[in-house]
Amino acid sequence: MNEITSLKDRTRAFSKERDWEQYHNPKDLAIALVLEATEVLEPFRFKTEFNKEELAKELADVLNILLRLSDVLDIDIMHWFEEKMKENEKKYPVEKSYGLNLKYSEFED
Amino acid sequence: MNEITSLKDRTRAFSKERDWEQYHNPKDLAIALVLEATEVLEPFRFKTEFNKEELAKELADVLNILLRLSDVLDIDIMHWFEEKMKENEKKYPVEKSYGLNLKYSEFED
Amino acid sequence: MNEITSLKDRTRAFSKERDWEQYHNPKDLAIALVLEATEVLEPFRFKTEFNKEELAKELADVLNILLRLSDVLDIDIMHWFEEKMKENEKKYPVEKSYGLNLKYSEFED
Amino acid sequence: MNEITSLKDRTRAFSKERDWEQYHNPKDLAIALVLEATEVLEPFRFKTEFNKEELAKELADVLNILLRLSDVLDIDIMHWFEEKMKENEKKYPVEKSYGLNLKYSEFED
Numbered sequence: 326m327n328e329i330t331s332l333k334d335r336t337r338a339f340s341k342e343r344d345w346e347q348y349h350n351p352k353d354l355a356i357a358l359v360l361e362a363t364e365v366l367e368p369f370r371f372k373t374e375f376n377k378e379e380l381a382k383e384l385a386d387v388l389n390i391l392l393r394l395s396d397v398l399d400i401d402i403m404h405w406f407e408e409k410m411k412e413n414e415k416k417y418p419v420e421k422s423y424g425l426n427l428k429y430s431e432f433e434d
Numbered sequence: 435m436n437e438i439t440s441l442k443d444r445t446r447a448f449s450k451e452r453d454w455e456q457y458h459n460p461k462d463l464a465i466a467l468v469l470e471a472t473e474v475l476e477p478f479r480f481k482t483e484f485n486k487e488e489l490a491k492e493l494a495d496v497l498n499i500l501l502r503l504s505d506v507l508d509i510d511i512m513h514w515f516e517e518k519m520k521e522n523e524k525k526y527p528v529e530k531s532y533g534l535n536l537k538y539s540e541f542e543d
Numbered sequence: 544m545n546e547i548t549s550l551k552d553r554t555r556a557f558s559k560e561r562d563w564e565q566y567h568n569p570k571d572l573a574i575a576l577v578l579e580a581t582e583v584l585e586p587f588r589f590k591t592e593f594n595k596e597e598l599a600k601e602l603a604d605v606l607n608i609l610l611r612l613s614d615v616l617d618i619d620i621m622h623w624f625e626e627k628m629k630e631n632e633k634k635y636p637v638e639k640s641y642g643l644n645l646k647y648s649e650f651e652d
Numbered sequence: 653m654n655e656i657t658s659l660k661d662r663t664r665a666f667s668k669e670r671d672w673e674q675y676h677n678p679k680d681l682a683i684a685l686v687l688e689a690t691e692v693l694e695p696f697r698f699k700t701e702f703n704k705e706e707l708a709k710e711l712a713d714v715l716n717i718l719l720r721l722s723d724v725l726d727i728d729i730m731h732w733f734e735e736k737m738k739e740n741e742k743k744y745p746v747e748k749s750y751g752l753n754l755k756y757s758e759f760e761d
Contacts, residue, residue, distance in 0.1 A: 343526060394474070395493055570696045641671050
């Protein structure tokens, strides 16, 4: 079994054991995802330094919710990762985006 | 090579080809992570319905930035996923958390 | 002197006394604004109940950063509130938006 | 009538005219608040420059939702602004916080 499926199964089992599936609707998990993501940003409030281990744990929390949400929605995240990669390659062709911090909508024609 | 390492390499190559590594410091990637996470929440503004394919793409964007940030920080996300799982099992023992939407800090002794 | 100007002056004086103006650039205040806003959302993680007083304090924190950011940017928030009200009235005419939780971009013609 | 009450009344009237009060529960408004706050942060993705007028409009949107949420919760934001100012003065005494970008929990005794 592949890695991501295995992690997904872990988060599902964790929730099931605690009878938490009743709370894990897509909207509430989307809220949780935002809250976990902001915990990654929190250490950077008025700073650029950070504690690597703390940050690593916050990233793990984001991954956890991300996989839980993919599972609840029955989304194959690997498939969509590939799809978005292809889209991004079209939106951001190397010759237009090289060295630029611009959104594709800001490219000059 | 495992899945997550392979995805990480993809996002790194994508950035390198575009000379975007100069923008990918931890703080700016943490901002990007929050912004991508809020795009997952956006469809739920005053609603509970959603378009599954759109949501799947937004989740893929979150995964993309999450892996990019792990890579820049040289964080082994799999390792920390396991660590946090163990922590969560201690913080949320089944007998205390069963069926409850409480934070561990809210448990009665 | 009007209310909003008075609150703005309070937040500026608070920062000045602590020599915090050096940290209050627009980007870092925008980060702080997001972090404060997510503290308003935090109590609703997997819940709909909330403690009113706690929420009131979180809202006050958002207002504080909002005014601090307006001050640093030299933005007349009252003026822009009016401008956006006018824009919203055009974007959301009563006859098109009545009773609907749709974005203006989703209106049928 | 004071400024803030007047703005609050404006946002309430706007919602009432469109029969949107049905969607304006605290949880959904808290989501909207986060989404509007992230629009203030969005222009800073991999950048520090910004367009002042665009940012001003985004700040106005945050104020709008903030007042709408205060109204729905029947919260006197001015009162709580004062309360939090007093709390912050205690948490961040000038002699401990001068020139430092630390949270009060990080102060040495």
